[in-house]
Amino acid sequence: MNLCALNLGYRELNELVHGSEEDVVIDQCFGQRFIGSGASSKTIIINGTPGNALGAYLDGASIIVNGNAQDAVGDTMNDGKIIIYGNAGDTLGYGMRGGKIFVRGNSGYRTGIHMKEYRDKKPVIVVGGSTGSFLGEYLAGGLIIVLGLGTEEFPTGYFTGTGMHGGEIFIRSNIVPRGLPKQVTLSQASPSDIKRIEENLVEFSDLFGVSMDEILGKTFHRLMPNATNPYKQLYTEN
Amino acid sequence: MFRNPSGCAISGIISTSGRRFSGKIIVDSIAAMRERSNGLGGGFAGYGIYPEYKDYYALHIFYNDKLSKKECENFLEEHFDIINLSKIPTRKVKEITDEPLIWRYFVTPLPTKLADSQLDEREFVVKCVLRINTAIDGAYVFSSGKNMGVFKAVGYPEDVGRFYRLDEYEGYCFTAHGRYPTNTPGWWGGAHPFALLDYSVVHNGEISSYDANRRAIEMYGYKCTLLTDTEVITYIIDYLHRVRGLTLDEICHVLAAPFWSTIEGKPQEERDELEFLRYTFGSYLLNGPFSIIVGFEGGLMALNDRLKLRSMVVGQKDDMFYVASEEAAIRVVQSDLDRVWAPKGGEGVIITLKEQENLAKAG
Numbered sequence: 001m002n003l004c005a006l007n008l009g010y011r012e013l014n015e016l017v018h019g020s021e022e023d024v025v026i027d028q029c030f031g032q033r034f035i036g037s038g039a040s041s042k043t044i045i046i047n048g049t050p051g052n053a054l055g056a057y058l059d060g061a062s063i064i065v066n067g068n069a070q071d072a073v074g075d076t077m078n079d080g081k082i083i084i085y086g087n088a089g090d091t092l093g094y095g096m097r098g099g100k101i102f103v104r105g106n107s108g109y110r111t112g113i114h115m116k117e118y119r120d121k122k123p124v125i126v127v128g129g130s131t132g133s134f135l136g137e138y139l140a141g142g143l144i145i146v147l148g149l150g151t152e153e154f155p156t157g158y159f160t161g162t163g164m165h166g167g168e169i170f171i172r173s174n175i176v177p178r179g180l181p182k183q184v185t186l187s188q189a190s191p192s193d194i195k196r197i198e199e200n201l202v203e204f205s206d207l208f209g210v211s212m213d214e215i216l217g218k219t220f221h222r223l224m225p226n227a228t229n230p231y232k233q234l235y236t237e238n
Numbered sequence: 239m240f241r242n243p244s245g246c247a248i249s250g251i252i253s254t255s256g257r258r259f260s261g262k263i264i265v266d267s268i269a270a271m272r273e274r275s276n277g278l279g280g281g282f283a284g285y286g287i288y289p290e291y292k293d294y295y296a297l298h299i300f301y302n303d304k305l306s307k308k309e310c311e312n313f314l315e316e317h318f319d320i321i322n323l324s325k326i327p328t329r330k331v332k333e334i335t336d337e338p339l340i341w342r343y344f345v346t347p348l349p350t351k352l353a354d355s356q357l358d359e360r361e362f363v364v365k366c367v368l369r370i371n372t373a374i375d376g377a378y379v380f381s382s383g384k385n386m387g388v389f390k391a392v393g394y395p396e397d398v399g400r401f402y403r404l405d406e407y408e409g410y411c412f413t414a415h416g417r418y419p420t421n422t423p424g425w426w427g428g429a430h431p432f433a434l435l436d437y438s439v440v441h442n443g444e445i446s447s448y449d450a451n452r453r454a455i456e457m458y459g460y461k462c463t464l465l466t467d468t469e470v471i472t473y474i475i476d477y478l479h480r481v482r483g484l485t486l487d488e489i490c491h492v493l494a495a496p497f498w499s500t501i502e503g504k505p506q507e508e509r510d511e512l513e514f515l516r517y518t519f520g521s522y523l524l525n526g527p528f529s530i531i532v533g534f535e536g537g538l539m540a541l542n543d544r545l546k547l548r549s550m551v552v553g554q555k556d557d558m559f560y561v562a563s564e565e566a567a568i569r570v571v572q573s574d575l576d577r578v579w580a581p582k583g584g585e586g587v588i589i590t591l592k593e594q595e596n597l598a599k600a601g
Contacts, residue, residue, distance in 0.1 A: 010273065
């Protein structure tokens with residue numbers, strides 16, 4: 001089904017998308033919010049600029065954005081896939097608990113804030129370019145990979161991993177990360193670490209036509225929380 | 239009950255070549271973010287809109303009634319030469335109700351009064367504006383710059399734009415605001431932009447340091463009377479820029495000062511300057527989430543709080559620069575952008591007319 005979003009409010013547009021059994025292509029999208037929220041099947045292709053909370057609570061469907069996305073993409077997403085050919089805004093993958101998000105360009109502040117994992121549910125975010133500050137803030141689980149393609153500068157801002165107590169962050173750069181908070185440990189990714197995340201790198205490579213040689217052409221730094229219970233004595237012995 | 243997605247909206251558009259364009263464009267931009275407002279305030283500032291009166295201060299005034307109008311006009315006549323006065327043209331719009339009397343005066347200070355006051359002209363105008371707003375009950379000057387004007391009301395911004403016939407104005411720069419008041423009343427005076435002289439501010443966020451900022455600025459003769467936090471930002475900018483002579487870049491480092499930990503990592507010279515600004519102007523640090531667009535004669539400035547707790551995107555196409563809370567609000571008026579980026583928290587974006595840049599270089 002083809003939809004022109006130009007003169008549709010977010011409510012009308014989303015009712016049409018929800019009501020469709022088949023795949024949906026949305027043209028001339030200008031900021032309509034909540035597109036694909038909670039969707040469990042079909043593929044939604046968006047040409048334009050989808051509004052905030054794209055794919056919130058996504059539950060198995062696929063969303064492809066030909067353009068830039070705004071804030072809170074994949075908010076509390078549970079399953080499925082979001083592929084963005086441009087940039088994403090702030091709080092990408094906010095509280096995400098499953099599924100995968102691939103961004104060709106950059107993402108904003110607080111990428112992957114408070115992502116979490118449980119048993120087989122392990123969310124993944126791969127950002128091709130750079131991210132803003134507070135990457136992986138309060139990270140509780142899941143995997144974030146920042147590739148820093150096209151930049152020689154360190155590809156994240158300040159305060160990376162603040163409050164991190166689970167999950168893993170990989171940052172590709174020839175510069176060693178500085179100023180990490182106390183509860184985060186830093187190591188260079190081992191070949192077995194790379195092996196573990198390789199399927200995500202290959203998927204990124206296939207999606208956006210970036211060669212694996214280029215992707216693997218720089219050092220990957222691995223950030224992990226340094227204790228299983230980082231809040232052990234924050235307030236009281238627990 | 240539908241979910242009400244909150245957050246104010248801001249937008250700004252400027253032609254750096256000084257080319258004037260219709261106010262319709264800024265209305266279209268802000269209208270794309272309707273969900274960020276709730277109908278309790280909308281407004282616009284336009285620059286370069288009064289070329290025929292460009293040497294006169296344009297006072298836009300709300301009056302509760304004829305009595306306050308009479309009292310205010312007596313005051314104006316005592317202090318200013320009034321070149322022209324009229325109602326601000328409006329259009330009946332069913333969404334906009336309970337409008338006050340809305341008048342516009344093009345004025346210049348009376349030379350004798352100005353000489354008596356021993357103030358420079360702009361300070362004289364500021365004193366008069368603050369005097370009216372604090373001492374004349376029911377009168378409120380909401381715009382007082384030269385060759386610029388603020389238009390604001392209670393309503394959604396696109397309805398406010400139709401009400402004030404914004405499509406009939408042409409300027410080289412416009413800013414806009416859609417309001418979603420969270421803890422202060424939605425009333426005509428509380429709509430954005432807030433302006434003093436040619437400085438205008440539209441703001442998305444909440445200044446949690448409001449009272450500390452208010453106490454600091456009120457020591458210098460300003461008086462916060464409008465029941466909302468944005469007003470104090472306008473006065474701080476007027477004070478730091480016009481009175482203290484700080485550059486806009488320095489003002490960004492005062493309003494959204496970097497953390498001490500961030501300053502520590504800077505080269506010595508930059509570090510000295512940042513530390514100086516933090517120590518000297520610490521009372522004007524704005525805490526809490528904000529994104530603001532400041533309009534002024536010849537340019538605009540956009541700034542996020544240092545933690546970047548509000549969104550802001552900048553786009554460029556040739557001589558046109560666009561700033562908005564959401565990229566969609568830029569794309570809807572210019573889909574073909576040369577460049578689009580999200581400034582970092584605390585990183586001011588200052589865009590001025592080329593003509594002024596050239597003057598600055600020559601000077």
